[in-house]
Amino acid sequence: MKQIVVSVAVFLAAGLCANAQKAKVDFPEYQFTTVIENPITSVKNQYRSGTCWAYSAIGFVESEVIRINNITDPAKYPDFSEFFVVSHSYSDRADKYIMLDGNLTFSAGSQAEDVLDVIRLYGLVPQEEMTGMNYGTELPAQSELDAVLRAYVDAVVKNPNKTLTTAWKRGYQAILDEYLGKYPTEFTVDGVKYTPESYRDALKFNPDDYVTLTSFTHHPFYTYFPFEVADNWRWDEFYNVPIDEMMEILDYALENGYTIAWGADVSEPGFTRDGLAILVDVKASNTNGSDQERWVGKADEKQAKSKAKKSAKLKTNPIVELVPTQQTRQTGFMNKTITDDHGMQIYGVAKDQWGGKYYLVKNSWGETGKYNGIWYASEAFVKGQTLDIAIHKSALPKEFVEKHPNILNK
Numbered sequence: 001m002k003q004i005v006v007s008v009a010v011f012l013a014a015g016l017c018a019n020a021q022k023a024k025v026d027f028p029e030y031q032f033t034t035v036i037e038n039p040i041t042s043v044k045n046q047y048r049s050g051t052c053w054a055y056s057a058i059g060f061v062e063s064e065v066i067r068i069n070n071i072t073d074p075a076k077y078p079d080f081s082e083f084f085v086v087s088h089s090y091s092d093r094a095d096k097y098i099m100l101d102g103n104l105t106f107s108a109g110s111q112a113e114d115v116l117d118v119i120r121l122y123g124l125v126p127q128e129e130m131t132g133m134n135y136g137t138e139l140p141a142q143s144e145l146d147a148v149l150r151a152y153v154d155a156v157v158k159n160p161n162k163t164l165t166t167a168w169k170r171g172y173q174a175i176l177d178e179y180l181g182k183y184p185t186e187f188t189v190d191g192v193k194y195t196p197e198s199y200r201d202a203l204k205f206n207p208d209d210y211v212t213l214t215s216f217t218h219h220p221f222y223t224y225f226p227f228e229v230a231d232n233w234r235w236d237e238f239y240n241v242p243i244d245e246m247m248e249i250l251d252y253a254l255e256n257g258y259t260i261a262w263g264a265d266v267s268e269p270g271f272t273r274d275g276l277a278i279l280v281d282v283k284a285s286n287t288n289g290s291d292q293e294r295w296v297g298k299a300d301e302k303q304a305k306s307k308a309k310k311s312a313k314l315k316t317n318p319i320v321e322l323v324p325t326q327q328t329r330q331t332g333f334m335n336k337t338i339t340d341d342h343g344m345q346i347y348g349v350a351k352d353q354w355g356g357k358y359y360l361v362k363n364s365w366g367e368t369g370k371y372n373g374i375w376y377a378s379e380a381f382v383k384g385q386t387l388d389i390a391i392h393k394s395a396l397p398k399e400f401v402e403k404h405p406n407i408l409n410k
Helices: 052-068 082-099 112-122 143-158 168-180 196-202 243-255 291-296 307-312 326-334 379-385 398-403 405-409
Strands: 003-006 030-037 187-189 192-194 210-214 224-226 237-240 260-264 342-351 357-362 374-378 386-392
Touching: 030 357, 052 082, 052 112, 052 260, 052 342, 052 386, 082 112, 082 143, 082 168, 112 196, 112 210, 112 260, 112 386, 143 168, 192 196, 210 243, 243 260, 243 342, 243 379, 243 386, 260 379, 326 379, 342 374, 357 379, 374 379, 379 386, 398 405
Parallel strands: 210 237
Antiparallel strands: 003 030, 030 342, 187 192, 210 386, 224 237, 260 342, 260 386, 342 357, 357 374
16 A cells, blocks of 8 residues: 655636636645555546546546456556547537527536447547547647537527528538547557447447446436436436445445546535545634644644644544535535536545545546646545446446346346
8 A cells, every 4th residue: 555645735726627616725734545546547638628528437448448358567558539539429419409409508518428328339449549639739628619619500500591401510520520630430459450349349348338326316216317417418317326325336346446437516615626525514624723723823824844744743634524415415416506517537545644535536637736637535525526426337236236136227
């Protein structure tokens, strides 16, 4: 096991898949010890694009291919094209948007089920076959593309000819091709020729082997339903389970070598730019006159000693967390304070110096922050802020499947 000692300060942050003004919280110094760490590929940077859903789910797929094919050499880890998926998603979304006369969300956002749908329909390609960087920048910057695509489909929806032409989709696809590149139809990997579909199959990745779970009370538990979030534009069905059981499934998966595609709300002040995701009770964590103030000092005081030494003397974590329940989750979902902000990948478990449990999370904001693109999400944060998790069906506990066999029916 390895130990990481970090200095943590909170920023008022605006994410790329998640934008929110946040209250300031002064955190202590955390010391994290890794307990479980399943294989992941390198941290990527979505930069100025709303494609966290593609980066996180492709990272999840890469980890699954590593697991399925028992790849032990990191030099041989796969690197799949996010923008092959993004372009196909944008193309399919335009079809639905037009047929519904514009009565559908049309934006850069989506979710992990969409990635599985694209792979099922169109396959996978290596990163070098379609980088998506055809517009003069080194990192994704899609604001212009998003605006152009939206203006285009809105013009088509207005249907000034009173009948749709046969040209609109060719014109739309041409925009995608110019910005993101054309879809590869054939390519060579290690001397073998593949199509996107045959490459997917050669890697033994089957999108039908996966299930996405959620946990809300406005639908019956242990049933599938089309999850009512704007980014679920394909109307994919998620399996509904009580939150305590979802957390048990998540832990079981991690303990048995699986990773998880994670959709979550990150608008809370405890989700920082510096690698923390903590469900802070801001009022209860006020440190004026507290033991934390004694050791760490007020936020505006300059102390000679490092925070790390002071925090090491604290017998308990001075940060108080909210206690999420099924009801608090439901209330937040219904009043729109818990929304599908951001997609990430959970791949392990860690403990802090006070014994608190955290999940290792791979983000897609580049190698930034204290942990070079990795976040530590507290158990309370994951329990309270999770919208959905996608996992392999074999990562479900046997007892759960025996009790609820309909989960395998999708």
